[in-house]
Ligand SMILES: *[C@@H]1O[C@H](CO)[C@@H](O)[C@H](O)[C@H]1NC(C)=O
């Protein structure tokens with residue numbers, strides 16, 4: 001489920017990246033710089049590189065470095081940023097040259113002039129200031145041409161204490177400009193005092209709208225206006241002439257691209273775009289999540305890593321399954337039909353959990369066959385988990401053999417196989433847990449003996465074992481020879497009920513044969529001498545071994561012991 005969620009996440013990101021690649025509002029050949037001024041989209045150098053004519057920049061290369069202009073070359077652009085531009089300001093000025101000559105600069109041909117941005121995407125920013133320079137000048141601004149919609153007037157006179165940087169009416173007057181003006185007209189009312197103070201030949205009245213932060217009054221500006229025009233005027237811009245709500249409806253012309261959101265211009269008309277949180281870039285072209293992009297890479301790559309790791313593990317498991325005869329088992333099971341309802345294929349993980357990662361304290365027994373652990377399944381069933389030692393193919397056959405046989409038989413005196421696990425390196429068998437150890441442990445005379453078995457118990461155990469062997473030999477359609485009947489393979493439960501275990505070397509005898517030639521296998525001391533000599537295995541071999549168990553039950557002696565007299569040993573071997 002988690003990997004699916006991550007997968008979805010990755011797909012979403014991939015989709016966004018693909019979308020990003022496909023969204024190209026601006027042709028690739030477009031220059032992004034004019035001189036050393038960056039022109040980001042929706043502005044662009046040339047009409048096809050900009051969103052519309054208002055954003056089209058003309059880059060005049062006769063300057064060094066080249067200079068960008070808006071409005072077909074009228075307005076020099078200083079800077080373009082996310083929602084504002086800076087242009088060179090207009091200077092409205094008139095200068096006295098000599099006692100009675102006045103010249104006006106080209107912007108100031110009448111007494112009523114202004115800056116007008118109606119019908120354009122631009123508005124005057126409140127970052128600007130109205131600055132009036134002069135010695136007896138009154139300027140009255142209005143919002144609309146020829147009306148009496150006045151804003152506060154600016155009055156500048158000249159007197160003692162005129163100082164650079166001070167603009168409080170002494171040679172310089174300043175007034176704030178409200179946000180969002182589309183037009184700003186200035187009306188020069190006229191002079192309010194005589195010219196006595198001005199001594200220089202050239203004295204000018206000037207009106208400019210400049211960025212507050214950038215302009216500081218310089219007394220020399222009263223006589224030399226040449227540098228005033230270099231001051232910036234700040235304009236806000238917006239795209240379109242509708243609100244976001246309306247613009248979003250027309251996906252074709254909607255300017256906000258992938259991973260961006262729209263917000264309405266504070267100045268009324270049009271809207272702007274901004275990258276959504278976590279993304280960066282140009283919202284009019286599509287934003288990229290730098291941090292998220294990195295995360296995407298990280299998550300994506302770790303996800304891939306996880307997948308390949310899982311695949312490898314799966315392959316390994318499959319390899320082990322095959323190596324451990326899983327296919328053989330499957331094949332055998334399918335050929336036996338219906339014998340496997342009770343047995344189960346466990347996963348390696350389940351058994352690892354059940355044995356507390358094969359804890360040393362859970363070991364029930366160890367031997368040539370491998371190690372047996374006590375395991376607790378999630379439903380609290382206690383089981384014995386046999387971790388086989390087998391590694392080569394011949395032993396593998398034996399292992400699979402045991403599974404096949406055990407899955408087919410069901411007898412109260414035979415240990416029940418609950419399932420197996422073949423996906424681990426060493427195959428695992430899961431048996432019912434028989435709590436009271438093996439018969440041999442109970443028969444040991446030495447101090448290590450678990451308990452003393454009374455004669456009734458011994459007789460019953462003998463009968464139960466005989467019953468189990470008889471069942472193996474005859475009750476089943478194919479006779480099963482245990483081949484390793486011994487007291488150590490007869491387990492006892494809490495009620496001392498016998499459970500025959502360890503079918504590691506059992507053999508199924510085909511019906512038409514009464515015996516089979518095999519490599520002699522079994523435990524020394526329990527081996528049928530006839531079988532030892534001829535290698536011919538019959539169910540009588542189990543009967544012989546059972547006889548040895550009976551002697552054990554009667555005498556409590558081990559079949560082979562170096563503590564006993566040699567004579568006893570010789571008799572046993574020569575039989
Ligand atoms: C722009 O370019 C000129 C000349 O190449 C250079 O002197 C000036 O410092 C540059 N201005 C900026 C802001 O990079």
Ligand SMILES: *[C@@H]1O[C@H](CO)[C@@H](O)[C@H](O)[C@H]1NC(C)=O
Nearest residue numbers: 058060061062063069072073
């Ligand atoms: C480019 O600038 C030069 C120098 O100011 C000017 O003469 C010329 O007209 C400008 N070109 C355009 C197309 O405005």
Ligand SMILES: *[C@@H]1O[C@H](CO)[C@@H](O)[C@H](O)[C@H]1NC(C)=O
Nearest residue numbers: 164216218219220221224227
């Ligand atoms: C005032 O302007 C003059 C001439 O442009 C210049 O030399 C001077 O450094 C300026 N002073 C200040 C304080 O900016």
Ligand SMILES: *[C@@H]1O[C@H](CO)[C@@H](O)[C@H](O)[C@H]1NC(C)=O
Nearest residue numbers: 052119239240241242253269
């Ligand atoms: C809004 O802009 C569109 C296209 O830029 C133009 O066709 C339309 O006339 C404009 N509407 C108004 C009210 O300015």
